[in-house]
Amino acid sequence: MTTNPPRATVVHHCPLDRSARILVAGRRGLVGSAIWRHLTSEGFTGLLGPISKDLDFRDRAAVFDWFSTNRPHIAILAAARVGGIKANATRPTEFISDNLRIQLNVLDAALQHNVQRLLFLGSSCIYPRDAAQPVREEALLTGVLEETNEAYAIAKIAGIMHVRAVRRQHGLPWICAMPTNLYGPGDNFHPENSHVLPSLIRRFHEAYVEKAPKVVNWGSGTARREFLHADDLARACLVLLERYDSDAAVNVGTGEDLTIRDLSGMVASVVGYQGSVDWDLEQPDGTPRKVLDISRMTALGWKPEISLYDGIRSTYAWYLSTGAGAATAG
Template sequence: MEKNAKIYIAGHRGMVGSAIYRKLQKEGYNNLIVKTSAELDLRDQLAVTDFFNRELPEYVFLAAAKVGGIIANNTYRADFLYENLCIQNNVIHEAYKTGVKKLMFLGSSCIYPKLAPQPLKEEYLLTGPLEETNEPYAIAKIAGIKMADAYRAQYNCDFISVMPTNLYGYNDNYHPQNSHVLPALIRKFHEAKVSCSNEVNIWGSGTPMREFLFADDLAEACYFLMQNYSEAGLINIGTGEDLTIKDLALLIKKVVGFEGALTFDSSKPDGTPRKLMDVSKLHELGWKHKVELEEGIKLAYADFLAKHS
C-alpha cells in the first residue's frame, strides 16, 4: 500500500479497527478515511453506495461488525445475523463496484465447527455443525468469507479474509452482559477488589480452553498480510497457544491484585470446549505475535482503569 493511498477503515472506533488505525498512522499513512456509525450507517445500502462513490477508497479494512459475548450472541440472534450480513454485503459489493485495489474482511474463530479437531486448520471450515449459541454471527462471517471468494473468482477482486482468534486490548468492551470473557473477567476482578469482596464467581466450569491475541498484534498481522498475502479462502491469525478459563482467571486475578477466592457457576454455558488456531500458514509467511498474555492483560487493565474507573 502506497503511503499516500486512500484507505478506509470500517469500524475504526472498535477495538480491532482502532488498533489498525493506530498501526497505519504509525507507519506513516496519512490519507485514512474513517466514519462513525452516526455519520455512516453501514447497514444502509444507499448510504454506503454514496460514501464509496464520493470517497473512492483504494484499500479497505472491513473491521465493522455487530459483536458480543455468548449471552449477547444467543439473545440477539436475528440482529447478529441481519446486521452483519447488511454491513459486509454493502461494503464488499461497493468495494467491487468502485474498483477498490484490495479489501480485507475480518471474521472470527467462531466460524469453525463446534467439535472440529484442534488446533483449527483453515480447511476445517464447513466440515461440521457450529456452536449453537453464536451460530447466527458465525453464519454471517462465513457468508462474508464466501462473498470475498466469489468476487475474487467472478470479478478478479483482490479481496482477502482473515480469521482472528479471541482478541483483547485497548478500547475493549467491558459491558457486564455483552462482553467477551477476558474483558468481563477484568471488570469482575476489579469490581471485587474495589468492593473488598471475598470471592469472584465465574460463568461456566472453567475447563474450556481459549487462545487470546492482543489487538495491536492483530493490527500488525493485518498490515503484514495486506502487503504479503493474496489468495482465496482464509488465513488464521492467533498465537497458537491456549489456556483454560480457570488459568486465565488466575492470571487476571494476579494482574488486578484481587486477594479473594474463585468459584465457578456450572449452570452457565461453557461454549466450545476448545478453540485453538493453527497458525502455521501465518508463521510460514513470516509473521508471529509479540505481546505475551500477561503483558497484554497488564496493558488492557491499565486501559480499563483509565477509561472505566
C-alpha cells in the same frame, strides 16, 4: 496417526502506497482502532474512518454514497456487531441481521467502485464446534457450529464466501483473515455484552474495589481458549495486505491456549484480587477448545509479540486510565 501435509503459503509482494486512501470500517472498535494506530505509525496518510454517527454501515444507500464520494483504494472491513456468549445466545437475530447487512453493503459498494484490495475480518467461531485442534483453515464447513454463536458465525461465513465469489468472478485480490479471541485497549467491558477476557477484568476489578469475598464466573472453567492482542492483529493485517493473495482464509492467533480457569487466575493476579472464585455450572462453557493453526500466517514472516500476561496488564491499565474502572465501581 494421520499427519496433515504441509501447505504452501501464497506470498504476494506488493507494498502499499503510504498515501493510498484506505477505509478502516469500524475504526472506533477494538480491532479498527488498533489497525488505525498501526497504519498511522507506519506512515499512512490517507486513512478514512467514518464513525457510526456519520455513517451507519447497515444503511445501503448511505454506504454507496460514501464510496462514491470518497473513492477508497483499499478497504479493511473491521466493522461488526460483536459480543460474548450471553449476547450471542440471547440476541441472535441482531447478530446475523446487522452483520450480514454491514458486509453486503461494504463489499457490494467496494466492488461497484473497483476497490482493488480488500481485507475481510472474520472470526474463529466460523469453525465447527468439534474441529480437530489446532484448527486449520480447511476445517471451514466441515461440521456443526457452536450453538451459542452460530448466528454470528453464519454471517461471517457468508462474508468469506462473498469475498471468494468476487475473486472468482471479477478477479480482484480480496482476502480474508480469521482472528482468534481478541482483547486490548478499546475493548467492550459491558457486564452483559462483553467477551470473556474484558468481562473477567471488569468482574475482578469491581470485586477488588468493593472488597467482595467471592467472584462467580460462568461455566466450569475447563474450556480452553486462545487470546491475541489487537495490536498484534493490526500488524498481521498490514502483513496480509502486502504479502498475501489467495482465496484461502488465514488464521491469525498465537497458536497457544489456556483454560478459562487459568485465565481467571491471571486476571485476578493483575488486578490484585485475593478473594475466592466460584464457578456457575448452570452457565454454558461454549466450545470445549479452540486454538488455531497459525502456520499459514507465520510463513508470511509475522508472529505475535505481546504475551498474554503483559497484554492483560496493559489492557487493565487502559481500562483504569479511561475512567471505565472508576465508573464500574461507582
